[in-house]
Amino acid sequence: MAHVLGQNQYGKAETRVVRIYRDSTRHEIKDLNVSVALSGDLDDVHLTGSNANCLPTDTTKNTVYAFAKEHGIESAEAFGIHLARHFVDNNEPIHRARIRIEEYTWDRIRTPDSSARFIGSEEVGHSFVRNGGEIRTAQITYDGSRFEVITGLKELTVMNSTNSEFWGYIKDKYTTLKEAYDRILATQVTARWAHSWSGEETQPNWERSYTHVRRHLLEAFAETYSYSLQQTLHAMGSRVLNNRAEIDEVRLELPNKHHFLVDLEPFGLKNNNEVYFAADRPYGLIEGTVHREGVVPVIPVA
């Protein structure tokens, strides 16, 4: 039976670029990890050994660095849009570019005395501490006519120490789980959300949009009295769609980071929901999409 070349793509993954803005003594940082994937008219590269249509991955890396200087990095999304448009519009064999970006954020170090150059009362203009919490993500895809922008975050770990129950589920012959009427609910949020913008002239304010979506996710997690992690997931996604008109679709992956009550009775102690064992594996994994009616979801299942 004959066989054919199917979907294929290539590019440089994980180019780590740090851009410093030194326009004043109050420096600014953008710290990104950029992965490029290109596809198009690449059959010969696979089949004949001709690389005539191949833009080297090394060149895509160089382009990331050059664009950090030429265009600056206003936001991960805007930077990715520049890159995606460049690769497709300037290389005839390249028909589609997908740029994935991780962004790491830094906070300013503050000091109480006057031995460093200050901005306002306390900040040191050139000293930063890495915000070790969640990582911001962006994926920009461009096929020569339309952009698709998916923003997200990952490794955001949250916990409710009450207001979570789980009961009334199916019981079969393999069920041993006891119903819970006051449990800890903890998860490490991976969220992705798709923007309705597809390349029209004015781009959204990506930074402001991110700040608000993140806030809505956190607030919905905190304010939902939960009967399942699925219900919390739906509340988080809905909250975003209800509040942010620029977003069409939200997908969440929520591992249930189990906190098991330790049995202290053998030691003559009563555990009033106070002492927990934080388990690693296995863990429940809850995934789901909420999207506007009539919109075709674009965020792929992991």
Place this chain on the structure above:
Amino acid sequence: MAHVLGQNQYGKAETRVVRIYRDSTRHEIKDLNVSVALSGDLDDVHLTGSNANCLPTDTTKNTVYAFAKEHGIESAEAFGIHLARHFVDNNEPIHRARIRIEEYTWDRIRTPDSSARFIGSEEVGHSFVRNGGEIRTAQITYDGSRFEVITGLKELTVMNSTNSEFWGYIKDKYTTLKEAYDRILATQVTARWAHSWSGEETQPNWERSYTHVRRHLLEAFAETYSYSLQQTLHAMGSRVLNNRAEIDEVRLELPNKHHFLVDLEPFGLKNNNEVYFAADRPYGLIEGTVHREGVVPVIPVA
């Protein structure tokens, strides 16, 4: 604008089960990491807080352990087929099950003397050393009528110390890469291949199929004189399809684990392709599918 619940799934991820067979003094081990994802009639779970249709993830974990005893673990694929069928056929609200399995393999420890219980001349019947190389993977999906089985491997690192060139590519204003006529080609293979079997009575011999596909991948890597990693990828995928009738589609993800020649001229030394710096990031990432004509590819893009 109204919004709706889209694709969703849930289950227990990373249940670590080890099954020992003690039928003789020559023990056998199966060591798996099993992840279950279920979907179906789960709107109420997300929307109303009712868990009446929810089979707890804890139960899916228990089922993994119970099935390891009841059915044994003949192969990752056969074990996943048992599980997927069980969840869909025995729970009316569950319409689809996807089982993902990682398998870790163990080799036997051999000893030269007679102080342990031997099998044949040298092996100790109950002592094993973990084969730290590649991890075997399997994904079984069942929707109540059809199975889809995707076998694979990951973390298989290979290198050719010659027989690799790269030249004749596009040069644009951001290109600085020098053409190479004898370079190291190293990659860490992630491969997945789809079986044509979809649930007919007799299952393939999964273990034998795996052994042969793995061998063809390695041989194709070793024997291909390469003008690009893309070309090597295609050779590897084609080799499998040409030799294994039970496979319809192969997808490969090949990070180019760059080995850069170190410039020794400042030290008065000539580097005749002898001393390399093994780089971490960034790396080229080459991905592609080869499939039989007329077959609709099922392996998702990562």
Place this chain on the structure above:
Amino acid sequence: MAHVLGQNQYGKAETRVVRIYRDSTRHEIKDLNVSVALSGDLDDVHLTGSNANCLPTDTTKNTVYAFAKEHGIESAEAFGIHLARHFVDNNEPIHRARIRIEEYTWDRIRTPDSSARFIGSEEVGHSFVRNGGEIRTAQITYDGSRFEVITGLKELTVMNSTNSEFWGYIKDKYTTLKEAYDRILATQVTARWAHSWSGEETQPNWERSYTHVRRHLLEAFAETYSYSLQQTLHAMGSRVLNNRAEIDEVRLELPNKHHFLVDLEPFGLKNNNEVYFAADRPYGLIEGTVHREGVVPVIPVA
């Protein structure tokens, strides 16, 4: 030649305990990873197979959980002191206990509306987000008469985007490094500091001490105009000793997280200290101790 049993120790590593305080609707969390290592009269355990002197590691794990209830977790240090004293004072064969603790911190989620139970204006009393930055560490050792307490932190990543130079170093035949008069200085701080307290009746205020030491480390990093990472290291250690009388010794491990200026000249661009490649490996690693005169250092070299 005869041989003997030398230094040995055992215990349960990485017991993950989470303690919730629910005394009001404003819950409090302590989240620890506790590792116990015991030594003493354990020759028979190694040599004869008798476990008569062996307190099982499983029991040391249970003790961690029970003590979280019985004594609470006021601070990692106070908790470790309770555990170390217990193991040595209550088990005749155990002569020495070393407790190592990692502490993960959580911030409160704040919300703007009134749908959750508030404390003051904004905080939700039971909702937390994990502070993903540095990990706090503590090591408590007790030999039946004296305590040794070493507090620390790790994974605290900091950067100065200016005020760092490096020049005037040894040049030998293998030197190619160019002198730098304005470079980025970035590092991931691992710090450990020893307290003078050794078991007298009143324990220091461990939480306040930690807060201040951490602040001095950050301020010294930000305020030091640096001619080498060694000089910055010394400034950080000295600042702590100059300001915190309860600390006798500070040891720092500072990997130089290199940020290399990207050469943009091939693209007709000038890089005015704006675009950097953040490298993974190799990295400079600078380690050193600063201690009070006359004090014998106790913090081991990694």
Place this chain on the structure above:
Amino acid sequence: MAHVLGQNQYGKAETRVVRIYRDSTRHEIKDLNVSVALSGDLDDVHLTGSNANCLPTDTTKNTVYAFAKEHGIESAEAFGIHLARHFVDNNEPIHRARIRIEEYTWDRIRTPDSSARFIGSEEVGHSFVRNGGEIRTAQITYDGSRFEVITGLKELTVMNSTNSEFWGYIKDKYTTLKEAYDRILATQVTARWAHSWSGEETQPNWERSYTHVRRHLLEAFAETYSYSLQQTLHAMGSRVLNNRAEIDEVRLELPNKHHFLVDLEPFGLKNNNEVYFAADRPYGLIEGTVHREGVVPVIPVA
């Protein structure tokens, strides 16, 4: 109170060097990760900002690459001895060098047909697959007069599926562990052993020594009927000392990779030591040294 600079060291960590030997069509590979730590007359570097005594870490990296060409890499130990001697003997301010090396091994890919260049019947001369199992380690320290060489391995995971018991231990009020008369014993071996060689003219055959020590460790693990992991540890260390005259001291770190029997009774099934849950954390951690009488141990406690 005055304070002083204590122990300090610096150097380039994790230089990844791959050396290919192409003397015939049967290539040879040495793949190392080299970390250099230097100490000496470095007070000024820390205190005054003068780098006159500082050999840059970048130069130590260059030296690793240059020596890979100039001296080749016969073994990790011989290569580290070259480096340590060079840094101390050629830089007056450097009084001590410690070289740590990880070595990754590669196996040859074999193929059944004749399309590649063969050596003997089956091996491809230039194609390799990374042996993903244990990592070989070496640490060489030199102070200008004496060498100290510590060889080792890590990430070697082994399991006995029987011949392990654990009972007769201390029972206190926190003990819930049940005695075990037939359990799985699994561990991930970290071993280090010190050679008696300290710089005399002829070096041992490092490669052969390693092969034999590794074999004795595995055989002792397999052949020991175990009443505790401590007892197994002692048997492993003793076996090496009894068989290898060039070794003076062995230190082992053996995490007890717990395999807990799953309770299948709720499902009406009997678990005859067949189905186990492989746990991640917490784990017992057993550490100990065995050394020749009269020898002062040099391997530090982790």
